[in-house]
Amino acid sequence: MLNEERIKLMTKMASYEENEARRNVMIGSYFRGDYLGLQVIKSIISATIAFCMVFAAYILYHFEELIADIYKMDLFEFGKSVIVDYLIFTAVYAVISYGVYMYKYASAKKSLKKYYNNLKKLSYLYEKENKK
Amino acid sequence: MTNLLVFREQLKKFYGKYELYLTPVGKFLMALVSLSMINSAIGYMSELKSFTVVLVLALMCSFLPMNFTVVVAAAVTLGHLYKFSLECAGVALIIFLLLFLLYFRFSPKDTIAVLFTPLCFILKIPYVMPIAMGLVGTPFSAVSVACGVVVYYTISYMIGSASVLNAFEADGELEKFRYVIDGILSNKTMFVVVVAFVATLVVVYFVRRLSVDYAWTIAMVTGGLLDILILLMGELMYNTKLSIMGLIVGSVVSVLLAKVLEFFVFNVDYSRTERVQFEDDEYYYYVKAVPKNTVTAPQKRVKTIKVPDKAVRQQKRDRE
Numbered sequence: 073m074l075n076e077e078r079i080k081l082m083t084k085m086a087s088y089e090e091n092e093a094r095r096n097v098m099i100g101s102y103f104r105g106d107y108l109g110l111q112v113i114k115s116i117i118s119a120t121i122a123f124c125m126v127f128a129a130y131i132l133y134h135f136e137e138l139i140a141d142i143y144k145m146d147l148f149e150f151g152k153s154v155i156v157d158y159l160i161f162t163a164v165y166a167v168i169s170y171g172v173y174m175y176k177y178a179s180a181k182k183s184l185k186k187y188y189n190n191l192k193k194l195s196y197l198y199e200k201e202n203k204k
Numbered sequence: 205m206t207n208l209l210v211f212r213e214q215l216k217k218f219y220g221k222y223e224l225y226l227t228p229v230g231k232f233l234m235a236l237v238s239l240s241m242i243n244s245a246i247g248y249m250s251e252l253k254s255f256t257v258v259l260v261l262a263l264m265c266s267f268l269p270m271n272f273t274v275v276v277a278a279a280v281t282l283g284h285l286y287k288f289s290l291e292c293a294g295v296a297l298i299i300f301l302l303l304f305l306l307y308f309r310f311s312p313k314d315t316i317a318v319l320f321t322p323l324c325f326i327l328k329i330p331y332v333m334p335i336a337m338g339l340v341g342t343p344f345s346a347v348s349v350a351c352g353v354v355v356y357y358t359i360s361y362m363i364g365s366a367s368v369l370n371a372f373e374a375d376g377e378l379e380k381f382r383y384v385i386d387g388i389l390s391n392k393t394m395f396v397v398v399v400a401f402v403a404t405l406v407v408v409y410f411v412r413r414l415s416v417d418y419a420w421t422i423a424m425v426t427g428g429l430l431d432i433l434i435l436l437m438g439e440l441m442y443n444t445k446l447s448i449m450g451l452i453v454g455s456v457v458s459v460l461l462a463k464v465l466e467f468f469v470f471n472v473d474y475s476r477t478e479r480v481q482f483e484d485d486e487y488y489y490y491v492k493a494v495p496k497n498t499v500t501a502p503q504k505r506v507k508t509i510k511v512p513d514k515a516v517r518q519q520k521r522d523r524e
Contacts (some may be wrong), residue, residue, distance in 0.1 A: 126302070
């Protein structure tokens with residue numbers, strides 16, 4: 073039978089259940105700043121490695137031209153442009169991951185709190201229904 | 205239909221009872237099949253092709269998390285490519301590392317789609333991936349499926365141009381490297397397929413979430429048609445050398461497979477839909493409740509009827 077109150081609860085809980093409970097508990101055990109800091113540092117490290125790889129591939133691809141032009145080109149300018157590219161890439165990736173993890177943290181905390189409350193309520197409702 | 209539902213219930217019950225053993229066995233089989241398929245498609249390194257190695261790797265995968273299977277599959281692929289040509293292995297390594305470093309940090313749940321997409325390509329039913337992931341995943345699964353497409357086309361391009369790569373001089377590593385990168389970046393088929401799959405997945409996702417009856421079936425068919433449409437347009441615009449017959453047959457098979465998936469994941473009876481309305485302090489609720497199709501699996505019971513010894517003796521006496 074349809075039970076109005078139970079449906080209300082389950083509707084609210086559905087948003088939580090789409091995410092994983094275990095992961096949220098893990099996220100919830102951090103302070104916000106700690107969690108975000110840690111994730112952004114990890115992102116910067118992976119962005120750095122990724123950039124180094126792409127840069128190495130770029131150098132290999134243009135190896136012959138670079139070797140031919142190495143005395144003609146302005147190495148300082150080239151280095152500067154590479155560093156600027158690196159900074160832009162890392163910053164964009166870090167900002168994206170900051171956003172993603174900020175969202176993840178907020179939703180984890182919020183839903184955990186709601187979920188625990190709702191679980192209690194739901195089990196109470198089932199109990200009440202069983203008694204009938 | 206009832207028989208199928210009974211079968212599903214029995215399957216569920218069976219899984220519930222033996223979950224502890226069935227999950228590792230499932231992972232083991234998945235790893236075994238994936239590794240064997242990789243070996244038969246690009247088996248250049250004979251050491252990796254030996255059955256013992258495959259068996260040991262699959263056994264390892266059966267007890268470790270799902271993502272480990274993906275890492276093993278990537279490593280085996282790299283091993284084969286290394287034997288094939290160092291430059292190809294280098295390019296593949298860069299692509300794999302970029303995927304792992306930049307994307308899979310955000311959504312580790314979808315990683316398996318990257319493995320399944322190339323495998324479905326080998327089985328000639330790649331069109332099932334965007335539909336299936338749209339049905340059970342989120343719009344972000346599109347990135348995983350797109351990565352899978354890139355991995356498949358990259359590797360198949362490398363293998364396809366084996367004769368050209370072998371024709372390069374012994375010290376032509378740089379040219380080979382350049383040739384591979386150029387080939388990947390100018391592969392129009394790959395880009396068309398990526399666009400088609402991403403669009404299909406997103407459309408399937410949004411259609412199946414609609415509150416209309418038979419949303420899942422509508423989503424599958426719409427997705428399948430959209431996929432065909434975009435791929436055909438790509439064929440006309442860029443001459444992608446796509447087999448049109450294969451596309452249509454593959455799409456039909458994919459929709460049928462998605463239908464099977466629906467049977468197991470989302471089996472509801474629209475004829476018994478109930479609509480209820482109520483409110484609380486914060487919201488009005490317009491709830492449409494569609495009951496799931498369920499049957500109780502009949503239980504077979506073996507009943508032994510024991511005749512008491514006394515009665516047997518009595519019967520014997522009567523006969524005499």
